[in-house]
Amino acid sequence: MNDTTNTNKLPFEFTGKAGEYFGIWIVNVLLTVVTLTLYTPWAKVRTRRYFYGNTLLDNSAFDYTAEPWALLKGYLVALGFFILYYMGTNFYPLLLPILMLVFLMAMPWLVVRSMMFNAFHSVYRNMRFSFKKNYGGAAAVFIGWPLLMPLTLGLIFPFIQFKQKKFFVENSSFGQSEFKFHATPGGFYKVYWLIMLFVVLGVIGMIAAIAIPAYHNYVEQARMGQMMYGRFINAADDPGIMMLSMAISQIATLLFYIGIFAYIQARVGNLVWNNVELASNRFESKLRARDLFWIFFSNIFMIVISFGLLIPWARVRMAKYRASKLSMLAVGDLNGFIKSEQDQVGATGDQVGEMFDMDIGL
């Protein structure tokens, strides 16, 4: 730990404007549809460059340097996978577990490639970030540890999340300087114990109420609702009616989920950022669960009633809030970082790495 009296607090700042981003977004939408979605890589690069370029730290902007052409191949692979997945699981339900298994096995590779690609193309002060080619580490935190989930009844989840965050932070570098992670598993358990209590109580409650058969029935009906396009006449089992009654009866549940989501995002976000170190510089994150809850809720509401036209507004608002709550506690200025010699990432990894990003999006 460093002497905090000698540090400069350097705020992050997001300078994007909803109106300006609307222009970029609507052009992206039009070109994406006109080109039968092939414009997607270009849209993605423009969007990322807008958000990176408007994010300032100590009045220097970030930059995103990927070339759309490099992303196109990865997008086509991801598109193929999406079609295979969607069509395949509709016609050959047995294909689903196989595809899931393939995806799980490929996940460490995809995560690392994607991180390497995005780090390499993230630039601050003309200096690239980088990510280590640590497949073993990725396999451990994304496959190895999660295998223990059923054995421990999920109690190991906060520990796994700790391991994953540590993996992301400690394999990242800025120039030659590696990021360090000072959080402990205990910190993550502190975030989750309340939620775990809820979940445990919920599970017990569900079993007690014999909700499972009812739930099965409901799932079955929902499934049938999907397939019964060929009914002769509308009836009470109409998917639309089911949607409507579901929507009404589950608004409370929805708010509850948004609440939990906001709570975890705020607490985990703060926990991670407040324990990251980069060459003696530290960070300070002050996200608040109630702010995030309100932003999530009102964003969703506004997007729905505007038929999606307020998506740009919602994104800019979110980015502004997140940046406003993050600062760097810098020891002196940020001049001392030195370029890393090994920052060449092979082009093959770039493209397929992007596919993972895509699949998260899907």
Added chain:
Amino acid sequence: MIKLPAYRYDGTTSNRQEVEICLFDSGEVDILIDGEKLRYKVDDITSTPKVGRIRARFAFSDGSVCEVMEHPELDAAIQMLPHQSRQNKIHGIENHLGAIAVVFVMTIVLMFVVVQYGIPAAAKQVAFMIPVEMEQSMGESTMEVFEKHLCEPSKLSDKRQTQLRKKFIGSLDEEMASRIKLIFLHCKGFGPNAFALPAGFVIFTDDIVKLAKHDNELLGVFAHEVGHVMKRHAMRHVLQNTVTGLVIVLLTGDVGSLASLAAALPTVIVQAKFSRDFETESDDYAAAFLRKRNIPTRHLGEMLERLVKKHGGDRLPDFLSSHPATRERIERLKKNH
């Protein structure tokens, strides 16, 4: 000569220098750092494409980069650089209010055309190229759910079943007969109804058979279901929903995982619209089917009237409903007489 204030980063360290870039008409470029001067030419500079009002970046051939502050003469300076990006044309559109308005209207119109005509037409083309056998496992697994979980074996007498089967199957041409598998089931949960499943399974509930006053009414319903099968609605349904899902995901993708909730409503509306179009197509198919066999289409209309009374009419606003309003279906059948 144009003078621009900028930050300069040399590329080997994160050091930041406050500099002035001087571009001369001769193509010479000077960078002034605390009284010192670095000399370049315009050919040494690549400017990254503009997006919104993020700061321009001039990348120099020696690896250094200048982050150029907003300046009235910045655009003129960029014009002097030989390495131009075509993406700056898109930037022009993104920042022009009139152009945005045009793009906005075009987007709405295009979305409408794509949803109304594009996706259905494309799905139709593709569906008829995919062999029916593809639907087999989907149809069988759905059929299994019906037989094992939702319904019981039919309680209609064997004689009645055979009689109807003879009438229905007898009305089919050879191609139809090879595709349709007719099944009677006793389904308490569904009331009087009929279903077409993928791979040509057509289910009649006992209740609908009992509700009918005339076997031609049932034949009309059967013709409607045959329409679903012959027009490949199962396959087209899956194809259309795949494409719609993809487009919606691409448009709302990086809003954050919670925003998928926001995407649910438009998805439901579009899918309900597709479903209504299939129903109308099947009703038209049934009308043509009956006319060809010299059976009045009013039989089907009467069946619909009776079903409405039984089910209690339409409960949803039109745009959310999977079927057109029953009143409209009856009117359309009359016109199709």
